[in-house]
Amino acid sequence: MSFVKLINVIKRYKMGEVIITAVDGVDFEIEKGDFAVVVGASGAGKTTVLNLLGGMDKLDEGSIIVDGADISMYNDKMLTEYRRFDIGFVFQFYNLIQNLTAKENVELASQISKNPLDVEMVLNMVGLKERMDNFPSQLSGGEQQRVAIARALAKNPKILLCDEPTGALDYQTGKSILKLLQDTCKNQGMTVIVITHNAAIQHMADKIIKMKNGKVSKFMVNENPVPVEGIEW
Amino acid sequence: MMKKRSFYKNLIRSISNSKGRFFSIMAIVFLGVSFFAGINATEPDMIISADKYYKEQNLSDFKIISPLGFKDEDLTEIKNIRGVSRIQNGYYKDLFLTTAEGDIDVAKLLSYDPQDFKDDVGINTPFLIEGRLPQNIGEISLESGFNAPKDIKIGDKLTASVPSGEDIHDGLNSTEYTVVGFISSPLYITYERGQTNIGDGSVDYFGYIYHEDFNMKHYNEIYISLVASEDHQAYSDGYEKIVKNPEALLEALGIAAMMRETKTFREELEESRDLFLESKAKAQAEIDKGQAELENAEKKIEQGANALSEMESRYKREIEMGQADLDYGKSAVEQAKISYFEGYAAWLEGYNEYQDGRMDLIEAKSELDDAKIQIENGETDLENARAQLETTQATIIALKEIQSGLPPEDEIPTQEEYDLLIEEIQLINPQLAQALKAYSPEYFDRFRQALDSSIITLEENYAQGQKQVEEGQRLLDESKLQYENGLKEYEAGVLLLQKAKAELDEAKLQIDFAKDEIEKGEIELQRGAQELEKAQAELDEALNKGYAELEKSREDVNEGWKIFEEEKRDALAKITEAEIEIKDAQRQLLELPKEWFVNTRDANPGYSSYGDDANRIGAVAKVFPLFFFLVAALVCLTTMTRMVEEERVQIGTLKALGYNTSSIALKYLAYGLLASLAGSVAGFLLGFQLFPRLIMTVYGGMYDIPYMLSPVHLDYAMLSTAIAVLTTVSASLWASLAALRTTPAQLMQPKAPKPGKRILIERIGLLWNHMNFTQKVTARNIFRYKRRFFMTVIGISGCSALLLAGYGIKDSVNAISQVQFDQVFLYDGIVAMDTGNKERAELQEVLGTNPGISEYASAMMESVSVFKDGGRQFEVSLWVPEAKNEFANFFDLHERVSKDPISLGDDGAVITEKLSRLFGVESGDSLEFRDSENRVYSFEIAGIAENYLGHNVFMSKEYFDKVTLREPEYNAGVFKLYEDRAFDESGFKEDILAFEGAVGVSLASTFREDFNETMSSLDYVVLILILSAGALAFVVLYNLTNINITERIREIATIKVLGFRSREISAYVYRENLILSFIGTVFGLFLGSILHRFVMDTMEVDNMMFGRIISGWSFLYAVILTMIFSVLVNVLMFFKLKKVDMVESLKSIE
Ligand SMILES: Nc1ncnc2c1ncn2[C@@H]1O[C@H](COP(=O)(O)OP(=O)(O)OP(=O)(O)O)[C@@H](O)[C@H]1O
């Protein structure tokens, strides 16, 4: 059985009289240690799927099975525990806590984890050991995103979910962030799912999920993923 | 048009989108305005209500009482005073009224003349509550309310009586009165009914009877109305002003009238007083004189004794000196004797020597004489030898001549020639001749030879003789010299001897003289000793005589003293008598009324204390609600600012779309205006009704004022609305303008997050390193968001300050009852005795025999009015204990702060603390009091005792006597009950009142309960304060926490995504809130203490003193309540936190 399995996931939003089906029967499977990429047009439902997968939102129909557990059956409390121990989340806009230093932001996550990674080690991994006592406002966007990744990694989650992690970054920085994610995936054997608008990134992924109108329009398995260095866009 | 519509739409959407915020602003403004406006309106509302009542019932401006009654001339003169519109004469009488059930009360009966009240012009019109006013003899309308006898109703009968010794018909016609109605009077709006000179000294209730029931010669009470009083509100400055002049005039009139009435009597009294003063002075002078004389005599004796002993010592000294001289003389004589004997011995020796010398001289003389004879003999011998020598020489010469004549050698002389030669030789030297004869001239050679030989021999002999003579001569001369020397020596010896003799004789003379002297000295000594003895004897005699004389005069003086003492006793008795007379005269003089009692409305305790209470509320209103209001305004300000900040993107968008600044700002202005205006209007509309009515209702328990007016006060409405609207609107304007100044692009950009910073305590490694992660985050957040910090701290401190002040007021009030009844009033009850009743039982019987009473003491208790310089007067209980040391068991008089006990001395009274504060007096100052008989005395303050309830003045009986020149009449017994014995109140009272002369029993416990009941109205005021403060606390906290959460929604969403559990999230947010609440609370406690102090100082009523200490419990309550509110708000917020949508809030940066 796959590590992550979505079965006919449907998510609807009620906007007064109108019901918007943001995710309309999505099915896909991802194996442990996969580097998966979700691509699709704006409004296709990528973020919604990721949020559902991350336990931040509840689905209306279908089920999501992560490591053998059906999280669609979880109540709020269980979802919190799920997020706490199984999920690492990286946002497009970093969402660091301004009032905490880089290290403290990472600690914020690691202190609630069962088997956290060493904070300084993780910061070293993302190349920010020297900047760990800086506040977010003292860091560049890329550095902030790396802190965000470190924060997600420090929890030592089962799955790392990233919603357009490079969206706000320049090409080079974006590339180095992607490399960091790919390396983490390869070296730690972590399952990483990344949303992107950048089609070029597909080539570095093990699994590519293309979405359209709330549905998976195409599911591809890339047998030969390229390291990020080899991709240009 | 379109624009406008979308503006309204936007506005309405803005409001409906943030209903919570809009309503919280409204609610805060509502609370602030209603409290501010309402509390501020209370003072004017109270006064308006009272004023309406006073005007309706035509409350008199003056009430004057004459101790001797008013004469017609007085009435006309009063009427003629400028400004007086109307006067109304009346009678009053204090007496006992007994109900059918047998309850006796002291009542004040006032006269009611329906004529006075025709055409609605009567003064002090009774306010009819039930039934009607008296229209006939024997009818009475009683006051309604709790003062009147219990359960009395129309138709009941009351029996009037007066203290024994008085005649009821001395003033009243009827003795039985039927109740025909119930009224209240503007004259008596409080529970105080004034003091009286009967019963326990205070009036229980009043009532009106028909004027013809009084049969007094003169009116004793006059009510006066002024023309101008209609135009002035009661208690106003204007009113005070119009009363001044008439008051002075009335007082002057009163003094003149009293002078007129009391003149002759006063003169008589003064005369007799002076007479007695004189006789007292005379008696005193005599005593003084006798005393002086005796003392003088004593002094003289003393002097005599002194002189005598001085003399004695002096003579003794002299005798001693004589004796010493004598002794000295004796020893001198002894000495002289010794030296005489020595001299005599010396002389004797000298004499013997002299005798020896003389013998020697005589011997020497005879030797000299012998020597002289020998010398003479020797001279003769020498003469003879010389003569022989001369003969020899002559022979030799002759022989030599012969020889020379002899023939030459060979010739032989013829014998004739030879015989001629022999003859010639014969003539010259027979012997030779003889010898030659033998030779014949043949032999002539032989002859020659023989002659030659003989010449030779002769020459030899001569030389020999010569030599011998010379030798003899020399010897003689020698002897002669010797002799002469001896003679000389002898003569010198004789001379010497003679001198020695003379000396000896001289010495002898001297010795003899000395001897004489000695003998003489001895005689003198003897005589001296005799004289001394005589002198001693004389002295002894004289001294004995002197002492005897002294002793005698002493006895005389003692006798004199004895007589004097007797005389003095008599004189003193006379003086005491005179003094009593003098005191009596003086007392009567002192008691002679000197003036009318001109009472303005201020003298009416109800009137003035009502005004004071209103003032007090006004004073409280100056700070308490303002404080409240400021907190509210502050929160509005924060909320509006926050709102504008939240909507900056929208502002930016609108601006980018081309809306101009004013139209955008207008939205926020309108929002703020709408919220604050709505809140304000609702606030003052409710506040003007709620608070004045609430407080007046509370005071209604104490004041009998039938109206309760609570109009809208435009000034306070405008003021509070203006403050509320201005703060809110200007906050929104300021915030939106600040936002609008920036370009739309900037606005639409996410506002740069406030950069993280290190805070101060991070530098304190020791502290920082010991904090755990969340603590660090909390600390950083607290110190980072300064505005939030201050807003929360100020808001919460305001709330806890209000709460603490509220509870503190309660404490201060409660302190009264606790300290008063547990620490000051140690007695359990008081029995009033009718001192006019000659048959009355002794206190010993009444109290001493009661099994429930553990101890009791007798005292005088009188209700008096105390005042200073004719100013405000206060009803005070005057206590004069019979035994002042016992009294301390019933009244613990002590200084409040130091707890030092105060004892009653002979030179001043002890007054209670509040009284001293009201007059601003301290020990050493003086006050005046007027007793129930309208006598006025001045007294000095010797001590100020802790006391909270009512006013008391304590005097020792000695001081009371000094002040009033009267003995106190002990009309009260204070007693204590056995604590452990069961107590049946009604039975106990019955037992005591069964005794003759016992007219009343009051128990401290009843007093305490009554008081607590009265004070419960204050409890409501406090409750209002606490509830208001609580409401404010809640709204403020809600708002602040709300802002806090909204500001941090992203952060909260982030940690939610990270997997923080609900509890952890709340802890993350609330820890900060709680710490801020705590800091605010602590700060608020300080503020609250100050607020409490201020409120207490202004709120205190006249007849009690509030404690100033807030109990620990109140602090605890304030803290706990604030914290509860804080927690409550946080619990409410918990759901809001739970609802924070991670997906929504993290979608983008807003
Ligand atoms: N909270 C919501 N309420 C209503 N509709 C929503 C909500 N969230 C998403 N949608 C709708 O669901 C659809 C999918 O949205 P989603 O955010 O998943 O798109 P997306 O693929 O992530 O787009 P993009 O690339 O622009 O981020 C959209 O049409 C959107 O309007």
Ligand SMILES: [Mg+2]
């Ligand atoms: Mg998206």
